[in-house]
Amino acid sequence: MSESAPRGRGLTILFELEDLARTRFAPAPLPMYELVFTVHSGNWDRLLLPQIRPLAELVRPGRFIPDFFNSARADFDEAVRQVLDVPATRVRDQIANMLGTTSPWLRSFAAGTPTSRQDLRAALHTGYRDLIEHNWPETRQAFDAEVRLRSSQAVTRGLGDLLGNLHPAISWTAPALHVELAWDTEIALRGTGMLIVPVLHGLTRPAVSMFAEPQPLLFYPVATPQPSGASLELALGRTRTLVLRALTSERTTTELAKHVGISLPTASQHATALRTAGFVSTHRNGRSVRHRLTRRGWELLT
Numbered sequence: 021m022s023e024s025a026p027r028g029r030g031l032t033i034l035f036e037l038e039d040l041a042r043t044r045f046a047p048a049p050l051p052m053y054e055l056v057f058t059v060h061s062g063n064w065d066r067l068l069l070p071q072i073r074p075l076a077e078l079v080r081p082g083r084f085i086p087d088f089f090n091s092a093r094a095d096f097d098e099a100v101r102q103v104l105d106v107p108a109t110r111v112r113d114q115i116a117n118m119l120g121t122t123s124p125w126l127r128s129f130a131a132g133t134p135t136s137r138q139d140l141r142a143a144l145h146t147g148y149r150d151l152i153e154h155n156w157p158e159t160r161q162a163f164d165a166e167v168r169l170r171s172s173q174a175v176t177r178g179l180g181d182l183l184g185n186l187h188p189a190i191s192w193t194a195p196a197l198h199v200e201l202a203w204d205t206e207i208a209l210r211g212t213g214m215l216i217v218p219v220l221h222g223l224t225r226p227a228v229s230m231f232a233e234p235q236p237l238l239f240y241p242v243a244t245p246q247p248s249g250a251s252l253e254l255a256l257g258r259t260r261t262l263v264l265r266a267l268t269s270e271r272t273t274t275e276l277a278k279h280v281g282i283s284l285p286t287a288s289q290h291a292t293a294l295r296t297a298g299f300v301s302t303h304r305n306g307r308s309v310r311h312r313l314t315r316r317g318w319e320l321l322t
Contacts, residue, residue: 029200029204030189030198030200030204031198031199031201031203031204031205031206031207031230032196032206033196033197033198033207033214033228033236034195034196034206035195035209036195036208036210038211039209039210039214040179040213042212042214043179043213043214044213044216045170045171045215045216045218046094046215046216046217046218048094048160048163049094049156049159049163050092050093050094050217051095052089052096052099052103052144053091054152054219054222055144055148056079056222057219057222057227057239058151058221058222059072059075059147059222060079060080060085060222061081061222061223061224063222068146068150068151071142071143071146071150072143072147072150073125074129074136074140074142074143075143075144077123077125077126078115078126085227086111087110087114088103088110089103090233092215092217092232092237100145103140103144104140104141108131111130111132112130112131115129115130116130125139157269158269159220159221161269161270161312161318162242162318163218165313166242166315167218169315170182170186170218173185186216187225187226189225189226190226197238199238200225201228207230209235209236212234212236213235214235215235215236216238217238217240218240218241219239219242223239223240224241225241226238226239226240226241252264252320252321259280259282259286260290262280263276263282263291264300264313264321265321267300267311267312267313267317270310270311272308272310272311273287273311274287276291276311294317298314299316300312
């Protein structure tokens with residue numbers, strides 16, 4: 021996988037009509053990539069290193085990410101199985117070309133020893149549990165909000181406008197998509213289309229995986245919502261801020277009142293005010309009314 025670089029160089033991807041028809045968004049956040057990009061960023065607690073060392077050796081900041089981590093599975097256990105099922109010859113070639121066998125464990129893994137595969141399995145599960153899983157519901161909500169926003173953009177402004185405005189390092193001039201990278205090349209999709217993947221963790225610039233199956237992948241970063249900040253309370257008031265933060269998870273008005281510790285009429289009043297401001301969306305599910313943050317609401321908490 022390759023991440024983007026300063027403007028001027030990059031990957032030009034040629035689209036045909038069939039490619040446009042087959043280009044789509046991932047239906048859910050992809051946990052393997054969320055984990056791998058997080059480790060690749062280097063922005064994690066080094067106290068975790070002994071538990072995830074095999075993964076950290078394979079995914080080093082400033083180096084290419086080996087393509088055998090390609091897995092567009094939405095279920096993490098399935099993604100781990102897919103990664104570990106990659107043929108040993110491919111793993112060996114990737115390590116030799118991208119990393120070099122610079123440690124005993126890498127040499128063992130490149131040789132395809134069963135114990136090294138088990139080491140990586142354990143590191144993947146530990147990394148996911150400690151780095152990603154604790155806020156997966158919020159990740160999923162932010163991902164869904166991003167895809168809804170982009171879907172609306174595609175409907176109202178067209179697919180070309182959507183592709184060209186995913187990130188400042190991505191541009192569209194029909195029939196080609198340009199992604200700024202550290203190297204120059206041109207590739208034709210030839211009918212496969214692309215899978216577009218918003219990434220919530222670790223990624224700061226777009227990245228591509230042209231050899232993923234069944235279609236290439238285009239990743240771009242989306243800001244991860246992080247509820248915080250006393251300034252928000254000054255602007256909205258403490259109770260309304262608590263209501264806003266509570267709606268990072270979808271709740272009924274009754275659930276919202278219990279969670280925040282306020283009366284049902286008060287909860288309804290605050291949810292209505294936040295909905296009017298565009299920070300909350302509300303829909304009816306049977307006899308209950310359910311509230312959740314909009315993308316604008318997530319951005320307010322970021």
